[in-house]
Amino acid sequence: MSSFSKWVFGLCILGILACGVVKCSVTFDRKALIINGQRRILISGSIHYPRSTPEMWEDLISKAKDGGLDVIETYVFWNVHEPSPGNVPLSLSLSLKNGYMLIFELGLTFAQSGISGLDCKAADFSLTMSCVDSGFPVWLKYVPGISFRTDNEPFKMAMKGFTEKIVDMMKAGDLYESQGGPIILSQIENEYGPQAKKLGNPGHRYMTWAAKMAVGLDTGVPWVMCKEDDAPDPVINSCNGFYCDAFTPNKPYKPAIWTEAWSGWFTEFGGPIYERPVKDLAFSVAKFIQNGGSFVNYYMYHGGTNFGRSAGGPFITTSYDYDAPLDEYGLIRQPKYGHLKELHKAVKLCEKALVSADPTVTSLGNLQQAHVYSSKSGDCAAFLSNYDTNSTAKVMFDNMHYILPPWSISILPDCKTVAFNTAKVEVQTSRLDMLPSNSKMSSWETYNEDLNSSGDGSSFSAVGLLEQINVTRDASDYLWYTTSVDVDSSESSLHGGELPTLLIQSAGHTLHVFVNGELCGSGYGTREKRRFTFRGEINLCAGSNRISLLSVAVGLPNGGGHFETYVTGVQPPIVLQGLDRGKLDLSSVKWTYKVGLKGETMKLVSPNSVASVDWAKASSLVAQKDHPLAWHKTYFDTPDGDEPLALDMSTMGKGELWVNGESLGRYWTEYAAGNCNGCSYAGVYKPPKCQIGCGKPTQRWYHLPRSWLKPKRNLLVLFEELGGDPKGITLVKRSVTTVCADVTEYHPKIHIFHQVCQLRNSFGNLRKLSARNMPCSDIIRHLKEGKQRCSVTVSNSNFVKDPCPNVFKRLSVEAICAPQK
């Protein structure tokens, strides 16, 4: 499964509340979606089924439900479901690995969690599968005459064919709410508006066609298009973004729907991790609701993992954690999860007022407002907001005083009592750590990849440079380009003269350059700049010299249009400079091509065929440690317990790894560049604002699902491109080890602090206090210690001197729990 991941087409499934005698139906008006006759304020979260394992789904869904979600949203991934043209399985009763079954399973899980005995299955928890971001299958690129995402017949035919098949399957399973099932909403295309603008008329025609085609499928539930201002009726245009409070639908009779409320951001190899403070996320959601929004979907609620050769896009890590409320491994991330749960509770308390009244907006100060929803039947809900990023505001509302922290909204479900403030995090904070497991790797063995790629029957020759994906059709990340250069024995570089230089252009993504079987260098693109130039001096010998280029793809494009024009691999010019005869242009000479690695052809990763080559024992491994293009294997037993597992790959370079034949994904120990000076939650969020992990490997741990393991002797195989020490690889457990009492942000210039941090003893015996996540770790010495309970006033006076003057810092106080005896 490779990954044109972020696109296009959605089927939203959402199950919903009790319907009783009312015929199951989903409609809408200007206020909200109307489900079985009732307007609803709905909280939804994205969980993409291929980014976890079927064994994880039930737990993820039940945690989502506990977190206050009404709906689950998922994309339907085109590349997963139609791996070759027309090959969409027609029934739901397929293996669990098949996405259809998944949807079916999700639908059932939702249905089961509802109240039985009603006509409509999805009684009190609905699942909305809004399927937006599906990956384009690679074969689509090679349909004759195709042009992606525009008014192009071959593209439209393929898209219609796939959409129809999926919808038919949903109907056959009675999965739409109109049939009593859990799907309440569907989406077609994804963030197409900006692309349509670029294309002009053809873009508009295609968009209009897509809307009409979708509506014509007669699902009985509404369709949405996100980031598509002119979505035609009855399709609802919706908003994606970090904030959507300023969004209004294109018609007064459509509800305000936020299809992607970004909980964080994706990570690229070489970049830092982006966090989004929950205070700001809660603020953005509360602001959307206060302004009349009625449907919020977190993107992501569980981001998960890009297993195998799937990706979120070029250079995106296998971890698709997204700083989501449920972390990559499915564990609850606190305080994000808990704080949002409190928000959802508060919003639900306001639901009746929100759906039955329009807000009255009054000013409470320069940057402060009240939004009041007061219904004829006596329901009243108020939102008091402070948009000031620096100062707490004291406001008067309805003859009462309220304190509003900077950049925050208080929710008053009865127009009097504050049920929730977005900037007051009152839930505990947990820390998720990687702990050693008791499982040891048995000794390692190595097999060196064959560097003489031309000696293989499956290679072929052509004059000039071919586009990589056109040759590989994504059967492998790897493509060999090999040619030879003859050098006379009189060449001056052979007699102490200057070495010649090889210059190679690449359109992406990575390149390893071998001369006569020796690695002489590598080149890398980045997400922002896929194209790069490799330049290196090379040693040639008299006679024929073999130049082998291994070009490596790291994910396929995930946004924009015209994917048919996206190119990867080595491109002209390739030039060898500094020979006695002058410059040699290698762009249009004969090249030999070979798709994939020998180890891939021999299926070395599979337990059935791993023994088909002679592996070198660990004793000879020392010398092999930094050997490029090597396969390594070992065995291990499954550790006790049920914590999620991961492999620590920080001693390795770049490659892919498999356990029992299942691919954990591409690994790459690239160190994160960035600015990790901390951030304030207050003020408009953009990903660069809150970075962590600078100077460390962008991704060190790779999720190993427990369901892929057997108790004993699991086969671990990896392919390493650059070199590294496999003996350093360890199996770790993801654990919740520590609980913070409070986390607060403060500015050292302001010397008055009111916040008191209390350590509660609800997680075991308090052993010691320590401070982390701060630029200045010696703060620990200045915290008061206590056995069962203590309090710390967050103030510079608590420190001997300000440890980091003029730096905005985050103080986090942790309770480290003694092991339970």
Ligand SMILES: *[C@@H]1O[C@H](CO)[C@@H](O)[C@H](O)[C@H]1NC(C)=O
């Ligand atoms: C908040 O502080 C920042 C920098 O300290 C300043 O640039 C900004 O104007 C202030 N905003 C308000 C609303 O006072």
Ligand SMILES: *[C@@H]1O[C@H](CO)[C@@H](O)[C@H](O)[C@H]1NC(C)=O
């Ligand atoms: C590579 O393979 C070809 C074909 O088997 C063979 O003729 C050639 O000698 C090999 N080259 C090296 C360096 O092993």
Ligand SMILES: *[C@@H]1O[C@H](CO)[C@@H](O)[C@H](O)[C@H]1NC(C)=O
């Ligand atoms: C792909 O390869 C075929 C021949 O194998 C060639 O005719 C076609 O032009 C190539 N397409 C692209 C986009 O490179």
